[in-house]
Amino acid sequence: MAGGSGDSKGAVFLESEIEFIAENEPVSIVPNFRSDALHLHAGDIGPFRPQIPLQVPLWLAIALKKRAKCSIQxxxxxxxxxxxxxxxxxxxxxxxxxxxxxxxxxxxxxxxxxxxxxxxxxxxxxxxxxxxxxxxxxxxxxxxxxxxxxxxxxxxxxxxxxxxxxxxxxxxxxxxxxxxxxxxxxxxxxxxxxxxxxxxxxxxxxxxx
The missing domain is CATH 1.20.58.1020 (Methane Monooxygenase Hydroxylase; Chain G, domain 1)
Structure with missing residues (x-):
């Protein structure tokens, strides 16, 4: 086993599959926009107010960051x-x-x-x-x-x-x-x-x- 190499050969799940699960972990963001709450299957997220931190799933934080809509803490x-x-x-x-x-x-x-x-x-x-x-x-x-x-x-x-x-x-x-x-x-x-x-x-x- 290579130390920390991340080789997923023989593992039960692929690394991409575990990352997909990890994307639901909460992180804190600071939005730079205003919006009402998002109504998702897992629950409501928001509302979003500029410069007011809130917790969102990691996948949403990354999506907003790619659009320059927030910073991730x-x-x-x-x-x-x-x-x-x-x-x-x-x-x-x-x-x-x-x-x-x-x-x-x-x-x-x-x-x-x-x-x-x-x-x-x-x-x-x-x-x-x-x-x-x-x-x-x-x-x-x-x-x-x-x-x-x-x-x-x-x-x-x-x-x-x-x-x-x-x-x-x-x-x-x-x-x-x-x-x-x-x-x-x-x-x-x-x-x-x-x-x-x-x-x-x-x-x-x-x-x-």
């Missing part, structure tokens, strides 16, 4: 100081640091939208920090799967993101099947040995009688 976790803290904690601890479930897809979509106007300060630095975080986390995943493959009965992979869980699932299932196969073989061998021991004991008892 980066979420609190998408800041250099916060990502630096997360990276240090990831390196110092065995477990995974809590992150938004769709942080990988959201950051990719926001950086893509950022090309239309500059809303994200230090975008280059943020990209580098996010990649470092992904690399550290994927290395932890890889080590966890190696432990599972070596007949460890339990491996904790808590706080995985959607993209990480999608990549892990097929590897995890394969490793789990291998562990179950080994345990079944060991149990069969144990039962066979016990059976042979019982037969030997019965034969010895018959000879003595």
């Amino acid at each position: 980066p979420p609190p976790w998408l800041a250099a100081d916060r990502l630096t803290e997360i990276l240090e904690a990831e390196r110092e601890n065995e477990g995974f640091q809590p992150m938004p479930f769709h942080f990988i897809e959201m950051s990719q979509l926001l950086f893509s939208a950022e090309k239309h106007s500059v809303d994200i300060p230090d975008a280059y630095k943020l990209r580098a920090l996010l990649q470092d975080i992904r690399d550290v986390r994927f290395n932890k995943i890889h080590q966890g799967l190696k432990k599972l493959g070596s007949a460890t009965n339990a491996v904790k992979l808590v706080n995985l993101s959607a993209m990480e869980a999608n990549l892990v699932r097929p590897f995890f299932c394969t490793a789990l099947k291998e562990v179950m196969r080994r345990e079944a073989a060991a149990l069969a061998q144990q039962e066979e040995t016990q059976g042979q021991g019982q037969q030997a004991g019965q034969s010895q008892g018959g000879e003595e009688s």
Whole structure:
């Protein structure tokens, strides 16, 4: 498994499919236009007033930004100081640091939208920090799967993101099947040995009688 490469080969969902789901995550925008509320199947959004922030689905924020109708306010976790803290904690601890479930897809979509106007300060630095975080986390995943493959009965992979869980699932299932196969073989061998021991004991008892 390449650390943080984003290779979706063997994954359950394509990256584009997970991004599609992530587009429903709420983000804050500052519109520069006035409009009544939008009545969507998922609920009402708005009304829109110039320079008054409101939360909208990410897909709508990107669509409005492409038309120069708003600016997107980066979420609190998408800041250099916060990502630096997360990276240090990831390196110092065995477990995974809590992150938004769709942080990988959201950051990719926001950086893509950022090309239309500059809303994200230090975008280059943020990209580098996010990649470092992904690399550290994927290395932890890889080590966890190696432990599972070596007949460890339990491996904790808590706080995985959607993209990480999608990549892990097929590897995890394969490793789990291998562990179950080994345990079944060991149990069969144990039962066979016990059976042979019982037969030997019965034969010895018959000879003595």
